[in-house]
Amino acid sequence: MFVDSAKIYIKSGKGGDGHVSFRRELYVPAGGPDGGNGGRGGDIIFEVDKGLNTLGEFRSTRRFIAEDGAEGSSKRRSGKDGKDLVIRVPEGTVIREFNSGKVVTDMSGENLREVVLKGGRGGTGNMNYATPTMQAPLYAKPGRPGQELTVTLELKVIADVGLLGYPNVGKSTFLAASTNAKPKIADYAFTTITPNLGVVDLPGGAGFVMADIPGLIDGAAEGVGLGHDFLKHVERTRLLLHIVDASGFEGRDPVEDIENINGELAKYSEALAALPQILVANKIDAVDPDSDHLARLQAYAQAHEMPFFAISAVSGQGIKPLLYKASEMLQAIGEKPLVFEREFDFGDLVAADLPFTTSYDAKAKEYVVEGPAIEKMLGYTNLMSEKGFLFFQKFLRERGILDQLKEQGLQEGDTVRLYGHVFEFYED
DSSP, rough: OOOOEEEEEOOOOOOOOOOOOBBBTTTTTTTTTOOOOOOOOOOOOEEEEEOOOOOOGGGGGOEOOOOOOOOOOOBBBBBOOOEEEEEETTTTTEETTHHHHOEEEOOTTOOOEEEEEEEOOOOOOGGGGGSSSSSOOOOOOOOOOOEEEEEEEEEEOOSSSSEEOTSSSHHHHHHHHHSOOOOOSSSSOOOSSOOEEEEOTTTTTTOOEEOOOOOOOGGGGTTTTTTHHHHHHHOSSSSEEEEEEEOOTTOOOOOHHHHHHHHHHHHOHHHTTTOEEEEEEEGGOOOTTTTHHHHHHHHHHHTTTOOEEEEEEEETTTTTHHHHHHHHHHHHHOOOOEEEEEEEEGGTTTTOOOOOOOEETTTTTTEEEEEEHHHHHHOOOTSSSSSHHOOOOOOOHHHHHHHHHHTTTTTTTTTEEEETEEEEOOOO
């Protein structure tokens, strides 16, 4: 069974706790602290597996938790790092945060492997806290918690060419006649309920990947029938072959069908509506000589500046020139793969409801920001990287922390302290 969406829970490993211990050896009656650091928690990593083409395995397994880091031990020994957990998905899988629907990452294009959740940092052992005035510290730092998310996986088929058209216009037959694909073909209204991909090989021409995707019905843009399932797959394509039944055998008007489907595309996405199309009149072997369908379709194509081809997917008539035209158009369009940009960051969730305080330390001449919200954010953020620092700045701004500091007198060049991190404040 083809499965193109799944909901799963993912959690990275907790960092191991730091250890409290003291050196105890013969003739060393008062050895110093030697508690080691905790190990790092395992990451959650998504990786493209090009041998997969469905999300079927996520129907039975819905929880993915990486290994925790081990606690530090005596003799300054650090705990073992937790094992990373690699989750393999088909190419074209978009990962979204479940509640907001925001894109976490898109496993497409050059993005073949990505760390989505970082494991918690290990806590520091008591060996790190010895000072001339505190030679026997009895405390160590606990490991940072892992990150967790509920996400939806959404597979969007990656193909150069998408076949557009109502059910039973002959898309599956055309795909089978044009490629190495072997779709199931039957004569009823909803023949295709899952995407089928095939590779078009052209002697002397550039081959391409073509997808026959579930047929549209009216109301697809609002999610009626298989509407959203269809449309989300079409988003990846660069060219559409709009196939219509020129025979009118089922009593449908092919020109009305074109306008209805293009209307659904426009309602769903302007980008989809703007994709170039080739109008393909299929089943010409069954056209009534007295019918004006072919003439009207050709006139429609000319009026809308669309290439027009009349074919019979059953006999193969007209297919080869159509495929060469599609290849030519793809080369002119160029490689423009659609990759969904990241929309989600942990500032949307982490520490969202936790409190914080702002104050001014007159003795140190520093503005101080503290509280669980700040402590937790620091655990998730690497302030030593430019990306991490900008992310933390955004958090301070969006939570209103900078506004509070300014109300207390913060100006450019003033110093801000956050749990041992000290910065000079400048407006960006």
